[in-house]
Amino acid sequence: MPAKPEQFKTVKEHGFKAICFSLTLRPNTAKVVFGASDFKVYEADFAATKFEPKELYGHESYVTGVALAGTKIVSGGYDCKLSWFDSAANKMIKSETAHGKWIRGVHASKDGKTIVSVGDDMVAKLWDAESGKLLHELKGHAEKTPTNFNSMLYAAAFTDDGKTVATGDKVGKIILWDVATGKKTGELEAPVFYTWDPTARLHSIGGIRSLAFSPDGKTLAVGGSGKIGNIDHLEGKARVELFDVATSKRTWEHQSDKFAGLVNHLQFSPDGSWLLGAGGAAEGFYLMLDPVGKKSIRQEKAGMHIHDVTTTPDMSTLYVAGHNKLAICECKG
Template sequence: MIELDVTKSHVLHQWKADSPLIACRFSPTGDHCVSTSQDNRLQRWNIADGQKVVLEGHESWVHALTFNKTGDQLISGGCEGRLIWWSILEAQPKAIRSVEAHAGWIRGVEISPDGGMLVSVGNDQVIRLWKTDTGEKLHEWPAHERHIYSAAFHPDGQHLLTGDLLGKICVWKLSDRTLVRTLDAATLYSPNKGQNAEFGGVRSLAISPNGNEVYAAGTHKGSNPFGAVHEPLLLRFNWADGALTKSHVCDGIPGGLLYRAAALNDATLTAVSGGSSGGILLFFNATQEKEFHRAGLPSLARDMDIHPAKGLVATAHFDQHLRISALFA
């Protein structure tokens, strides 16, 4: 068992793709990490030696990635609205299934806790549930009034959360798809009338492993959204009553935006900030308003994933690198 010490985080590996990276996810075993890039491709990286295999099949950028529970399939969601299932463990992964799933961008795909169900969300404001192993569409419903940016299954397996541009988080009961309640994350939304711009949104949703807390990440203080003038913000909610318990602000990161947050364990939350201050890993706990540790990355980051069992963080960077950092000495 690896003894985690995030204050000792450091970059272990960096591997270069052919185009700026957009997103990344670890496989369940942590043996691989898959990234996506601005040339519409995906890359599967072997963590042991950095060997890269390129996957082609999307006609647009891919922001949404998830693995099935057994780790032998990757599901990617593209900005052309297509879901693709990949046989990700094969020497040269193939597209097993391709589904025209959404009108416009897919911004999030997640696997349910039991692995049986896949959710996809995006700009068409519709939530769609799919049977993971067959790709059969199980349910769909118009859910938000604006683009849906993120989704997360609650560990109880009974609820789904979705977050949108306006900072509205909806909690859905999966058995009948009814709206149980909403969480107010409107501080993540920065409309700017002068620029006629709507900016922000719930860029990432995460839930603590014990299910007691919900985290919403993004940006606030968008005084000049077109000029990247905004700051990172992470909101912490109590699952039981939906109350906002903490607003984690991040001082000294002008132009920052939290692209993703993920629970390392029940006590520690990890987030990655991109934007004009570069790439920064941030670590939060429940007692402190500000992060208890931050670690600068060599280049601006746009996405992050963690593999708690291996103590690893993967970050996708504008400088075309996938970086793997260790969260131990």
């Protein structure tokens, strides 16, 4: 059944002992694999009579990214390690230090053949999903902010055809890369996502927290928070910007009139007719936007700070991970 954002509703919630940072859905099931703040990777079946997450394996710190490639789970965390786990054989294939600083995200291309990892060493790395072989190191993000503080590399996203990957950093710079060669193909600038306080705290906050390409690869959505007054709190309004990939021009800016916080996840519907955003601060939110008409469709309170969302291919069902909770939502009549 096609996804209908107008029919969006939360249908089930489950409490969890830790913060759930990332999750991914096993194809043709209601089973999710997720990483948490207790250093562990779990699998859980939302269709089961009793919700009982099963521990699969662990890291040495927060697990901030999980991706699926066939029977393999690829995960990364603040221990700077990437782990390949074969769920069919129930065994670890390999685990290695992949980045010099915290890993912020791990994502798979739509065909499951390529993995991208991003870390605070300001390097994105492309990996062969099957073998775990390093394909390319993508270096182009500055290690320091303009005020000479350490920057961070939060976000990455593939085009649907897997030929291009985008990466986004703390100061609002987005770089486009050719997956086959590892070469830079373009740059975009979104500085409003970054806030620097030069007097009260000598501190910065914000950054690009999510990226998503439209199905045709022509539009890139960028998510985060707008300018923040008190940088000790995520009080900036939830913000999404759209860019024309060919021209690097910004085509739309949406700033929520209802919710503050970071947009941690963005995803276009399969036909490109609407865009899902999700995130939070103390509480969470869902944004459903019309990228063609450049308007908001719905804004909904989530009841938790959302860190990640995974969906069925048609986006009619959403599986959501956040602070001490997992949820399932539907966008269908």
